[in-house]
Amino acid sequence: MNVKESIKNYILSELVSDKENSSLSETDQLIESGIIDSLGIMKLIGFLEDNLSVQIDDMELVPENFASIAAITSLVEKKLSD
Amino acid sequence: MYYLLQHLLISSAKQYPDKIALTYEGVSMSYSELDTLTNQLAHMLQEQGVQRGDRVGIYINKSIPSIVSIYAILKSGAVYVPLDPQAPPSRISYIIDNCEIKCLLTSTEKIKVARIVASLASSLQQIVLTDNKHEIAETSENIHQWRSIEAYKSDLPDNKSISDDLAYIIYTSGSTGNPKGVMISHSNSLTFVNWAATYLSIKSDDVFSSHAPLHFDLSIFDIFVTAKVGGTVVLVPETMSVFPSRLSSWIEKNKISVWYSVPSILSMMVTHGQLELRDFSSLRKVIFAGEVFPVKYLRRLMEVIGKAEFVNLYGPTETNVITYHVVSSSIPENQTKPMPIGKSCESMEVFALTSSGKLVIQPGQEGELMARGTCVAQGYWGDEKKTEEVFSDNPLQRFFKDRMYRTGDLVILGEDGTYEYKGRLDHMFKSRGYRIEIGEIESVIYGHSAIKEAAVIAIPDDLITNRIMAIIVTTEDVNLTALELRSFCSEKLPKYMVPETIEFKDCLPKTSTGKIDKTLLLKTATGEPGN
Numbered sequence: 001m002n003v004k005e006s007i008k009n010y011i012l013s014e015l016v017s018d019k020e021n022s023s024l025s026e027t028d029q030l031i032e033s034g035i036i037d038s039l040g041i042m043k044l045i046g047f048l049e050d051n052l053s054v055q056i057d058d059m060e061l062v063p064e065n066f067a068s069i070a071a072i073t074s075l076v077e078k079k080l081s082d
Numbered sequence: 083m084y085y086l087l088q089h090l091l092i093s094s095a096k097q098y099p100d101k102i103a104l105t106y107e108g109v110s111m112s113y114s115e116l117d118t119l120t121n122q123l124a125h126m127l128q129e130q131g132v133q134r135g136d137r138v139g140i141y142i143n144k145s146i147p148s149i150v151s152i153y154a155i156l157k158s159g160a161v162y163v164p165l166d167p168q169a170p171p172s173r174i175s176y177i178i179d180n181c182e183i184k185c186l187l188t189s190t191e192k193i194k195v196a197r198i199v200a201s202l203a204s205s206l207q208q209i210v211l212t213d214n215k216h217e218i219a220e221t222s223e224n225i226h227q228w229r230s231i232e233a234y235k236s237d238l239p240d241n242k243s244i245s246d247d248l249a250y251i252i253y254t255s256g257s258t259g260n261p262k263g264v265m266i267s268h269s270n271s272l273t274f275v276n277w278a279a280t281y282l283s284i285k286s287d288d289v290f291s292s293h294a295p296l297h298f299d300l301s302i303f304d305i306f307v308t309a310k311v312g313g314t315v316v317l318v319p320e321t322m323s324v325f326p327s328r329l330s331s332w333i334e335k336n337k338i339s340v341w342y343s344v345p346s347i348l349s350m351m352v353t354h355g356q357l358e359l360r361d362f363s364s365l366r367k368v369i370f371a372g373e374v375f376p377v378k379y380l381r382r383l384m385e386v387i388g389k390a391e392f393v394n395l396y397g398p399t400e401t402n403v404i405t406y407h408v409v410s411s412s413i414p415e416n417q418t419k420p421m422p423i424g425k426s427c428e429s430m431e432v433f434a435l436t437s438s439g440k441l442v443i444q445p446g447q448e449g450e451l452m453a454r455g456t457c458v459a460q461g462y463w464g465d466e467k468k469t470e471e472v473f474s475d476n477p478l479q480r481f482f483k484d485r486m487y488r489t490g491d492l493v494i495l496g497e498d499g500t501y502e503y504k505g506r507l508d509h510m511f512k513s514r515g516y517r518i519e520i521g522e523i524e525s526v527i528y529g530h531s532a533i534k535e536a537a538v539i540a541i542p543d544d545l546i547t548n549r550i551m552a553i554i555v556t557t558e559d560v561n562l563t564a565l566e567l568r569s570f571c572s573e574k575l576p577k578y579m580v581p582e583t584i585e586f587k588d589c590l591p592k593t594s595t596g597k598i599d600k601t602l603l604l605k606t607a608t609g610e611p612g613n
Contacts, residue, residue, distance in 0.1 A: 012565065013564070013565060014582075016565070016568075017568040017569060017571070017572040017577060017580045031321050031324055032321065034168055034577065036324060037323075037324060037577070038323045038324050038346075038347065038350060038514075039514065039546055039582075040324075041324050041325070042350065042354075042545065058326070058327050058354045058355070058356045059327065059356065061325055061326065061327055061354055062325055062327070062328065063321070063324075063325060063328070066324075066325075
């Protein structure tokens with residue numbers, strides 16, 4: 001499974017709780033829609049660090065990096081290639 | 083004379099007309115502007131038929147219009163009912179019908195959902211928009227546009243309210259499957275507001291943060307204590323809490339001097355907020371309430387913001403705040419025990435009764451905390467039975483009827499006369515400061531046709547107090563997924579009540595009396611020995 005699929009699957013299985021969002025596109029807004037809230041972001045960071053072996057710095061914890069599945073994927077792929 | 087909550091605004095508008103009362107995302111409103119606009123909206127509401135004592139819903143994301151709505155409803159003589167903007171329409175419509183809301187204030191961005199709510203709620207007759215931000219494609223005579231507001235008179239409308247009239251109703255989780263409305267009068271609320279302004283030494287040059295949503299009673303402090311002293315309240319944008327570093331930067335940028343929130347937000351700022359990069363020289367009070375603050379995070383926060391005073395407030399929605407504890411300047415390195423909830427606020431009284439009804443007087447003794455005073459709510463809307471269960475006569479007063487509230491919280495009396503929180507006597511728990519009844523979640527889950535057995539347990543958590551887990555046995559030959567069940571729950575429950583973890587099992591363990599063994603389930607879930 002690639003990085004994007006893995007992130008999408010995690011969000012769908014752990015953070016989405018309603019039918020409307022059960023078919024997320026990679027550009028759907030995760031923060032404004034409330035899919036990622038203050039608890040969700042901590043769970044997501046835990047997942048990225050434990051399963052995708054990246055360390056998210058506090059300064060990277062900004063809306064631009066977590067706005068959508070595409071944004072999160074881009075952040076993770078950039079960190080993996082560094 | 084102040085005897086209604088809106089008098090706080092009216093008085094400050096006279097004393098500080100040009101001072102900033104309210105700021106949200108760079109837009110501000112002075113006391114004079116807020117006073118005038120809320121008079122106009124109150125006239126509009128009265129023209130729409132809103133009368134003294136009517137319940138008017140507020141279904142708006144936290145913003146300047148949401149605060150305008152509060153004061154306008156009060157000035158019209160009505161009772162405001164803050165509705166969770168993130169809650170599912172079925173829950174909102176339940177509340178609307180439960181307290182017979184005829185008029186709903188909402189925003190153009192929420193109008194789509196508001197229409198769904200209106201189609202579900204039979205009580206609702208009209209919707210009033212509180213902004214012009216988005217164009218509304220189709221309107222009807224039951225939807226009132228904001229643009230007509232300037233045509234209304236700007237003087238204070240007639241209002242015969244008295245201090246015993248209800249000011250607001252806040253809905254909290256109910257054990258029998260539906261939320262229950264806590265009725266708070268002007269007098270109840272002012273008891274807390276007056277205490278807080280005086281005993282927490284709040285000043286007119288203070289800049290308050292407002293973090294809690296309006297349907298959470300922490301917001302009462304932000305809105306009304308600020309108005310009482312003529313201070314400025316800066317509303318925290320809702321998505322800001324997702325990013326602790328942005329939030330800490332926001333506190334610095336807005337020169338917040340009084341912060342009030344649940345501890346979990348502060349804990350997240352400690353762990354991910356880059357606090358060491360911020361200048362907190364304006365921050366003089368950090369006040370927290372709603373749940374236990376893990377000492378390790380509190381200690382670290384106090385190290386970073388050394389200049390501020392830290393205060394732990396305690397109280398259920400039924401009393402607002404009833405006890406407080408000012409944290410001493412340093413917490414010993416080896417202390418892990420949480421801060422006590424403290425002693426009674428000066429204008430209220432708390433005491434503890436043992437299970438046999440005796441007054442707790444010896445340090446170390448346990449009992450249920452009781453509260454008395456003008457802070458005690460009027461009861462639950464339309465639920466006399468539940469009201470009588472917990473709002474009862476003080477058994478220690480033999481000569482006259484003396485009303486008190488049984489908190490359901492188990493406390494221990496400390497050596498210094500302060501109380502320490504020990505837990506609940508029922509099945510309620512806290513998560514992110516929200517009160518949650520296990521029975522309400524289980525009742526919703528059992529509403530799914532594929533459920534044979536269900537148990538909801540609260541898993542203790544360092545950061546958010548508790549996480550919710552559901553253990554499910556489905557009926558035979560049914561393939562139900564966690565996502566499907568979460569989706570089902572989220573149609574009826576707010577997000578903070580939807581189980582985070584769902585586990586499917588073939589059967590649930592039982593006690594010798596045949597009940598589901600939740601103690602064993604909790605031990606299994608937390609990996610404790612004995613399972």
